[in-house]
Amino acid sequence: MMAGRGTSETEAAGGPARHLPVLLHEVIEHLAPQDGGVYVDGTFGAGGYTRAILAAAECRVVAIDRDPTAIAGGQDLVTDSGGRLTLVHERFSELEDVAERLGLTGQIDGVVLDIGVSSMQIDEGERGFSFRRDGPLDMRMSKDGPSAADLVATLSETDLANLIYRFGEERHSRAVARAIVAARASAPIERTLQLADIVSKVVWAKPHEPHPATRTFQALRIAVNDELGELARALTAAERVLKPGGRLVVVTFHSLEDRIVKNFFANRAKASAGSRHLPLAASAPMSFRLVARGAVEAGEAELAVNPRARSAKLRAAARTEAPAHAPGDLSSFLPPPPEARSRR
Known part of the structure; x- marks a missing residue:
């Protein structure tokens, strides 16, 4: 699933595949590297x-990662690239x-973006992503700022429930939040298996279903790393840096991510007609044209060797000659707050 990234339910459970790039053939096909080109691997x-x-080509690559461990691990590739690879420790x-x-x-x-947590991070129990280790x-992907333990310790029951519902789409979010608050009153929740056990007591799953803590862990991880906000900002940044004809290829691993990418491309791949109130200010030409119609998914051959690819979706578009859209509110690309949605 990765250029080492992304996480699905199978992956989060510690599936057998390690560090297999997901949809690799499809990524290269849609990115279409050319000799002399400059490409950004944002993850x-x-x-x-x-x-x-x-x-694929005699080109240059600028590779970005917010995880200092990934940057350190890529130094041999920098040496082997003969000056064609630059690694940058930064958010995409x-x-x-x-x-x-x-x-x-x-x-x-x-620009290629492979969204989510890497299997390397999940496979290392000390990073705190896995509910099985x-x-x-x-x-924390970048190893700085508030951790998941900080959120679990400080958020109110209502805020925890909203977070778990919004970013984990967990329909039992209220029960999970209630259980967390009750447990932390007795002792701090500081370990992954400790939290997984708390969630498992209020969320039931059959043996063939995802682990009961899957959605809660996903929600905390997304919140800790501002993953959805990062993605929305990265899409608009890519729009500004790509030359006309440049390709943007994005691989996502769950519905929240894919929805953001889908909405972004739908917005940018059609000309805005403006409105009768603000006909000029609201009007914007198409800044992208779709390269892939709809989402591209892994085939059976890839799934046979890398089951973590099952939830992966690829979307791709090419920059037009039109200028990038003016900076604006990105909230329309993000999931609405819980107050705007019905909840069971």
């Missing part, structure tokens, strides 16, 4: 996509700033 991870891009939402710092503004031929309840 370097284990370097799977970066290696494939470098092998800052790729416009990265391009400017490297003197590549307006020279980017393609014990470790500190951390979940």
